[in-house]
Amino acid sequence: MPPHPLLDAETVDALEPYLEEVGTVFHAFREQDSGCVSYGVAIGGERWFVKGATESEATTSLRRAVKVHAAVQHPVIVPLQHSFDIAGGLALVYPWVDGTVLYHPTVSRHGGRTAPDSPMAQFRRLPVPVILRVLEQVLDAHLAVEAAGLIAVDFYDGCLLYDFESDHMALCDLDEYRPGPFILEADRLPGSRRFMAPEEFTRGSTIDIRTTVFVLGRALRLLLDAGDDEQEWRGSSPQLEIIECATASDPACRFASLEALVQAWRGASSVRS
Ligand SMILES: Nc1ncnc2c1ncn2[C@@H]1O[C@H](COP(=O)(O)OP(=O)(O)OP(=O)(O)O)[C@@H](O)[C@H]1O
Ligand SMILES: [Mg+2]
CATH class of the missing domain: 1.10.510.10 (Transferase(Phosphotransferase) domain 1)
Incomplete structure (x- = not known):
């Protein structure tokens, strides 16, 4: 199996160009108070929610999220699938959830x-x-x-x-x-x-x-x-x-x-x- 562009990613330079390169960005959340920018991305028939941070407070928050999901899983909690480094920060990969x-x-x-x-x-x-x-x-x-x-x-x-x-x-x-x-x-x-x-x-x-x-x-x-x-x-x-x-x-x-x-x-x- 070839590496998955999101689930096997380890280090990526800038998030948005990378997502544009490996899939189709169908939605962007650029205006969040958290300072994170998130994307809906379609890749080969699957849809993902990718949340990225490059500023220190927002990155700290995403690092917390990694620990939260390691500690707790529940059918109602959207599961974290993967995280990878981006220049100056971190990105989290979740399944896209309609709603x-x-x-x-x-x-x-x-x-x-x-x-x-x-x-x-x-x-x-x-x-x-x-x-x-x-x-x-x-x-x-x-x-x-x-x-x-x-x-x-x-x-x-x-x-x-x-x-x-x-x-x-x-x-x-x-x-x-x-x-x-x-x-x-x-x-x-x-x-x-x-x-x-x-x-x-x-x-x-x-x-x-x-x-x-x-x-x-x-x-x-x-x-x-x-x-x-x-x-x-x-x-x-x-x-x-x-x-x-x-x-x-x-x-x-x-x-x-x-x-x-x-x-x-x-x-x-x-x-x-
Ligand atoms: N897994 C998902 N699938 C689809 N949409 C999602 C998913 N997770 C979050 N969203 C949408 O993306 C928006 C931003 O996500 P999230 O709240 O995690 O970002 P945030 O940067 O922490 O925002 P805030 O500053 O409001 O806390 C949410 O309001 C929701 O509409
Ligand atoms: Mg938030």
């Missing part, structure tokens, strides 16, 4: 979750049982994250890659997940404020699985609401109580593990009132 992220901020544009034709608004109009099934998949993937000893950092609706045609959810961009617990040695962690726990904004605080409990609690709260202002809850009261516990501002008042949150959620969701 749209529920929220897609770019350097020039943030917001827009409320627009009726936005992916988030469209998702919020899905039948509740469909949303509960998707939430179950997201939670289940995070049980694998917990079992791997990782903490969810920078998880938000931009990680939720959903295919409205097939009702298939995939998780992408888990680049900032990292082993925990750890002490926050910066003023804040990266992430979307709507999902982040208070301790993520406090230098010196402990970031542990209770931080992940909070973040997932926020995902449950935001995705199971008909609107963006958290005024139109579509779930049950017991489910809402679970979310309140998961998102308590004092970590000590939250579920002590994701496992405990998920068990409670599953219990409440099977006896929906």
Whole structure:
């Protein structure tokens, strides 16, 4: 078998010319806050998502991603297939996944979750049982994250890659997940404020699985609401109580593990009132 241009690549000079040379670049994501540039590339009937970084912070983040995928695999998490060096940085190779992220901020544009034709608004109009099934998949993937000893950092609706045609959810961009617990040695962690726990904004605080409990609690709260202002809850009261516990501002008042949150959620969701 001849070497595969992506899966067997070891060192490449500049990423985009290389991808143009070995395949057809059918999409480019050039406007990401992360500083990474990603591409959809077709090669011989297969489609790939290739994410590259040449600037140091973005490269550090992609090196983290390599460790994350080495530690955790789950059917819902888009699997990393390979990584290779590029001049001044790193590139990651994933299978291309059809769908749209529920929220897609770019350097020039943030917001827009409320627009009726936005992916988030469209998702919020899905039948509740469909949303509960998707939430179950997201939670289940995070049980694998917990079992791997990782903490969810920078998880938000931009990680939720959903295919409205097939009702298939995939998780992408888990680049900032990292082993925990750890002490926050910066003023804040990266992430979307709507999902982040208070301790993520406090230098010196402990970031542990209770931080992940909070973040997932926020995902449950935001995705199971008909609107963006958290005024139109579509779930049950017991489910809402679970979310309140998961998102308590004092970590000590939250579920002590994701496992405990998920068990409670599953219990409440099977006896929906
Ligand atoms: N495997 C994939 N297949 C198809 N599209 C993908 C895949 N992974 C990510 N995407 C799309 O590419 C976009 C950019 O990917 P990703 O979020 O990993 O980049 P990023 O540079 O970390 O962006 P951000 O600054 O928003 O965190 C995503 O918003 C999503 O639309
Ligand atoms: Mg990112």
